[in-house]
Amino acid sequence: MRFSAPTPVMSRPVRVCAVQYALRSISNFEDFARHVESYVDVGDDYDADLIVFPELLGAQLLGLTSGEGEPAEVMRRLAEEQAGAFDALFCRLANEYERIIVAGTMPRLDGARLLNVSSIYFPGYDPLHQAKLHLTPAERTLWNFSPGRDLLVVDSDFGKFAVAVCYDVQFPELAKILCNHHGVQLIVVPYMTDDRRGSCRVGTCARARAIENQIYTVTAGMVGSLPLVTYFTSQYAQSGMYTPSDFAFPVDGIATEAAANVGQVIVADLDLSMLDRARQHGSVQTFRDSQNDTLHTRFDGEVRTVSRRVGFRLTHGTS
Template sequence: MTIPDPDAHKITLKPSQGTVRIAAVQYLLRSIDSWDAFENQVRFVMKAAGDYKPQFVMFPEIFTTQLLSFMDTSDLRRAVRNMNDYTERYLALFSELARQWGVHIIGGSHPTITDGKLLNTAYLFTPEGKHFTQEKIHLTRWEKEKWHGDAGNHLRVFDTPFGRIAILICYDIEFPELARMVCEQGVDIIFVPSCTDDRQGFWRVRYCCHARAIENQVYVAVTGTVGNLTVEGLGLHYGQAAIITPSDFPFARDGIAAEGVANMEQVVIADVDLAKLVNNRVNGTTIPLYDKRVDVYDNDVEVVATQG
């Protein structure tokens, strides 16, 4: 078999950073009565994850909506915006935890008001005390119609000592263009903090995570909220964390390095080997990252009439 030139499509291949351990938190939404109760639960979960010495810990999408359980939610649109009042405490808490445990934390996502817009913002916290953001690009109907949220417009990739990563929030993983864009910038792991209320929504996200891992020969880590709150739209959750691999001989046969038990509070942990990605991208049974026909994709689709 002829191996294509890795530079042909401007894909960045980097030397292996070795084995990386990922911890994905299935976070239980339970009613609480104060910020302190939220902080105590987060610290408990971080200790459970941190004791296994991962390089990355991921929380789910909008898991901070747990704060709504002690807020006035009679006007849901206003209540979600009032969550921004807790942004500084959230940032301080997770910055402290990232330094304490020496890990990179994908702090789920938190409704954040930026320049007057309500954005579903994911935060990456580093052991050095820095934090970075990635906004959700595609909003669900609930976010648009009930929350009146605003969509982000820009993708980012983050260089870490343990590979180049990207964050695609829940619905965003269902749009293959976004994953392809970040993977063409050399991403090794896509993190997908998610929040789905029913099983159908969960499987839409989960199946797309597998598809993106196969299409782009990357690892995809996904996690979601579990439990329920007595808040409109948050009374039901279906969640299951998983660390997903490409489907080829060097990886798990079913493309699952690890997965949790659905709808239970737990931390799912797996080791992934970045060297296997580098090798698989040029020596795999199939090499879709390089075999894509970019010369064809700009061509018009021909509509052919079969009658008349």
């Protein structure tokens, strides 16, 4: 029998707030800014270090774009006309509230290519960008998005994290590359789905990635609608934060989960040092065992690690 506990490790906590965002029609950019800031303010009330918004958050601005046209044309104009104001808003919020914000996604132009891009805002820094790599049929044919090519790893005060946008979390190879080869222990998943089936796909795969790699995953989805806007007339989400399935974690592997299909925020403290302990002393060691198996994945893109240090907030429960 084991009567001695594992060697203590230094706590590395991060308090995460996932926003289950309630989409609604707006009249101007100021309406959008107030709506977004109301959620950031709630995250601030909970003293969250990291605030995560859902995929295609910027689509709420579609009604403000000039002219009419096919969905792909309108989405391209949204990127042309609103990306700068979107960045300015979230840079201001990150600085004023002193929080790290993953602002869901916004369409952005890369030359002639239209990308679905998640942006990460740190106080005092320029934004970091992660384009979505895998595209759904609607993204390819309706909006004419192009896939991203590269991966971003953010080396922060609490540890390394990355963004997998919606469909990307449904590909185990992507998470394995990030975790096995680049040290990621937290993957945040901004997503947008229009029914319960889609939301279940995202949530189930996020839970699987947490178990396979012994990491934390955080999903943030969108609810509500933009009347008469194609593919935004109905959204469904049940956001959650997921853990490995072992003794040190909740018995069902769920740190917290939102009520289905209502606007709200969820908050949880995620201690990355517990992942280190689970990988060394857990009932199973899927992370360690995957290092030496023969299931290797080749990635042709670039994986870029960027260091961002804030250091003034991440003190919850530090030992």
